Amino acid sequence: MTKTQKLVLGSWKFHFIAFILLIAFVIATLFLTRDSRRFLEQQTTPNDSTPSCDLFSGKWVYDNISYPLYKEKQCSFAEDAFTCEKYGRKDLKYQKWRWQPHDCDLPRFNATALLEKLKGKKLLFVGDSLNRNQFNSMLCLIEPSIPPSTSKSLIWKGNSIIFEATEYNATIEFHWSPLLVESNCDDLVNHRVQTRIIRVKAIEKHARQWTDADILIFDSFMWWLKPKMTLLWGSFGSPDAIYKEVGMRHRRFEMALSTWADWMEFHINRNRTKLFFMGSSPFHFVGKDWGMDTGRNCYNETEPIFDEGYWGSTTDRGMMQIVESAIYELETRGLKVDYLNITQLSDYRKDAHPSIYRRYYTSLTEEQSAKPESRSDCVHWCLPGVPDVWNVDRLLRMMMAQMASAGMRRSILRYMARGASLAAPPIVPRYGPLECNFSSTVFICASPPSTAGCPCRSYSSSHSFSSGNE
Numbered sequence: 001m002t003k004t005q006k007l008v009l010g011s012w013k014f015h016f017i018a019f020i021l022l023i024a025f026v027i028a029t030l031f032l033t034r035d036s037r038r039f040l041e042q043q044t045t046p047n048d049s050t051p052s053c054d055l056f057s058g059k060w061v062y063d064n065i066s067y068p069l070y071k072e073k074q075c076s077f078a079e080d081a082f083t084c085e086k087y088g089r090k091d092l093k094y095q096k097w098r099w100q101p102h103d104c105d106l107p108r109f110n111a112t113a114l115l116e117k118l119k120g121k122k123l124l125f126v127g128d129s130l131n132r133n134q135f136n137s138m139l140c141l142i143e144p145s146i147p148p149s150t151s152k153s154l155i156w157k158g159n160s161i162i163f164e165a166t167e168y169n170a171t172i173e174f175h176w177s178p179l180l181v182e183s184n185c186d187d188l189v190n191h192r193v194q195t196r197i198i199r200v201k202a203i204e205k206h207a208r209q210w211t212d213a214d215i216l217i218f219d220s221f222m223w224w225l226k227p228k229m230t231l232l233w234g235s236f237g238s239p240d241a242i243y244k245e246v247g248m249r250h251r252r253f254e255m256a257l258s259t260w261a262d263w264m265e266f267h268i269n270r271n272r273t274k275l276f277f278m279g280s281s282p283f284h285f286v287g288k289d290w291g292m293d294t295g296r297n298c299y300n301e302t303e304p305i306f307d308e309g310y311w312g313s314t315t316d317r318g319m320m321q322i323v324e325s326a327i328y329e330l331e332t333r334g335l336k337v338d339y340l341n342i343t344q345l346s347d348y349r350k351d352a353h354p355s356i357y358r359r360y361y362t363s364l365t366e367e368q369s370a371k372p373e374s375r376s377d378c379v380h381w382c383l384p385g386v387p388d389v390w391n392v393d394r395l396l397r398m399m400m401a402q403m404a405s406a407g408m409r410r411s412i413l414r415y416m417a418r419g420a421s422l423a424a425p426p427i428v429p430r431y432g433p434l435e436c437n438f439s440s441t442v443f444i445c446a447s448p449p450s451t452a453g454c455p456c457r458s459y460s461s462s463h464s465f466s467s468g469n470e
């Protein structure tokens with residue numbers, strides 16, 4: 001009997017019932033999961049004194065022992081918009097904060113286990129530069145555990161950046177698609193346009209690239225915040241196209257998400273693809289929000305905000321609610337999307353943006369040169385940093401989702417109902433102190449001694465990025 005199971009038993013009052021339940025759970029698991037062996041290895045320890053754990057409610061604690069999770073320098077694929085140390089940032093405290101949920105502990109991060117989890121899978125990030133930031137974080141997190149002899153590459157193709165760790169069959173991709181639907185901002189490199197034109201009803205061009213992903217992670221907020229945008233009915237360049245400039249930022253976002261949801265409903269393989277939507281990533285341009293003088297922003301900030309419940313004035317709850325209700329509505333149509341509520345935990349981190357310590361892809365104006373505040377990037381996040389937490393957290397959720405998928409829970413309950421008429425406390429897997437044990441999984445490493453490092457590295461650094469402030 002494993003340690004996990006002992007703990008479970010020990011903490012329950014009615015050992016006998018607990019034992020029956022446990023057996024039922026295990027048997028159900030064996031029969032009902034696709035991946036039953038792995039599943040058993042990943043069982044978590046339910047904790048009776050904590051009915052559930054909201055991973056997004058907690059605080060940042062300084063932890064210079066286990067953080068940072070990787071070194072910026074070892075991260076060969078990170079873009080220059082996120083490498084703050086390289087661009088002269090001297091205070092490195094921002095790399096050493098750990099997110100501590102109130103009611104449970106996150107498991108220790110284990111890159112090898114993460115890579116193992118991605119073996120044979122395609123993980124796809126879709127969205128704007130914040131998802132690109134997170135995509136970069138994901139690459140940084142796994143890179144140290146890829147043996148140097150393994151071939152890995154980063155390829156730029158169309159609107160995608162594709163990372164492949166060949167021996168693991170793992171593909172991690174990012175698709176630039178800042179508004180999810182089609183727009184005139186869809187070029188991976190050149191997307192700065194005067195007037196944003198959006199085809200709110202057209203998504204196929206992007207979405208056809210999503211269908212073979214095992215894990216799909218969306219984000220889209222920032223690009224909708226412009227006060228005015230032009231909606232397009234019909235195709236770009238078509239003579240009968242209709243253009244209409246509109247305000248109504250919430251309404252147009254709603255329209256686009258409805259196009260997104262309709263497409264998802266009919267094209268996502270529910271048996272294969274796990275879906276996530278990132279909560280909006282907050283920015284820190286208004287120093288007044290945390291008690292600074294007018295005109296101050298994230299520049300020169302070196303500490304998180306400790307005021308629990310802090311909510312920046314520029315975070316648009318309305319936009320978040322639109323996503324939440326789109327997701328809720330999709331669920332009623334039988335498609336589950338996990339919403340990763342990272343807004344508030346990130347909102348505490350005024351210290352974690354690049355501010356002036358990044359590469360700029362356009363030349364600075366006179367004001368920007370004279371006054372550092374005016375060129376501060378308070379949108380993206382330095383790496384190592386906040387997106388690492390989004391990633392670790394997400395993977396956790398993924399494991400939990402695997403175990404707690406509604407269908408399976410139903411099956412277990414049905415099985416139990418058949419087996420015994422127990423008026424049982426339902427076994428609902430919960431977030432608890434997790435210890436995932438992957439060590440009985442064989443870690444295959446073909447590793448023919450091949451070229452050190454990445455064949456596409458110079459290619460990527462010769463590219464000019466223009467993630468800008470969005």
Ligand SMILES: *[C@@H]1O[C@H](CO)[C@@H](O)[C@H](O)[C@H]1NC(C)=O
Pocket residue numbers: 007011047048049050103104433
């Ligand atoms: C359950 O969680 C509580 C609060 O976090 C903790 O004090 C307790 O030790 C945990 N119990 C077990 C069995 O892990």
Ligand SMILES: *[C@@H]1O[C@H](CO)[C@@H](O)[C@H](O)[C@H]1NC(C)=O
Pocket residue numbers: 064065
């Ligand atoms: C971690 O931080 C503590 C307190 O700031 C300090 O005393 C200690 O030397 C630091 N340890 C390392 C390994 O940097």
Ligand SMILES: *[C@@H]1O[C@H](CO)[C@@H](O)[C@H](O)[C@H]1NC(C)=O
Pocket residue numbers: 119120167168169444
């Ligand atoms: C990778 O995929 C190929 C083809 O699908 C398969 O033959 C091979 O065994 C896989 N390798 C690993 C390490 O999973």
Ligand SMILES: *[C@@H]1O[C@H](CO)[C@@H](O)[C@H](O)[C@H]1NC(C)=O
Pocket residue numbers: 269270271
């Ligand atoms: C998904 O799984 C269900 C039940 O396991 C099965 O009936 C269905 O055909 C599967 N769908 C696809 C697209 O594989």
Ligand SMILES: *[C@@H]1O[C@H](CO)[C@@H](O)[C@H](O)[C@H]1NC(C)=O
Pocket residue numbers: 300
């Ligand atoms: C930045 O912070 C340091 C230390 O807190 C302070 O001495 C300095 O004046 C600040 N710089 C600006 C431009 O506010």
Ligand SMILES: *[C@@H]1O[C@H](CO)[C@@H](O)[C@H](O)[C@H]1NC(C)=O
Pocket residue numbers: 056057324339341344345
């Ligand atoms: C997201 O988390 C915040 C607190 O961190 C909470 O107020 C809000 O209700 C949560 N939203 C959802 C949809 O769970």
Ligand SMILES: *[C@@H]1O[C@H](CO)[C@@H](O)[C@H](O)[C@H]1NC(C)=O
Pocket residue numbers: 003437438439440
């Ligand atoms: C993980 O499981 C293996 C075999 O199943 C066992 O030998 C090992 O001690 C376990 N590790 C931990 C940390 O529980």
Ligand SMILES: *[C@@H]1O[C@H](CO)[C@@H](O)[C@H](O)[C@H]1NC(C)=O
Pocket residue numbers: 110111112113116437438439441443
């Ligand atoms: C991380 O996971 C790997 C593979 O699952 C395992 O061999 C290793 O012991 C783990 N490391 C830690 C520190 O738990």
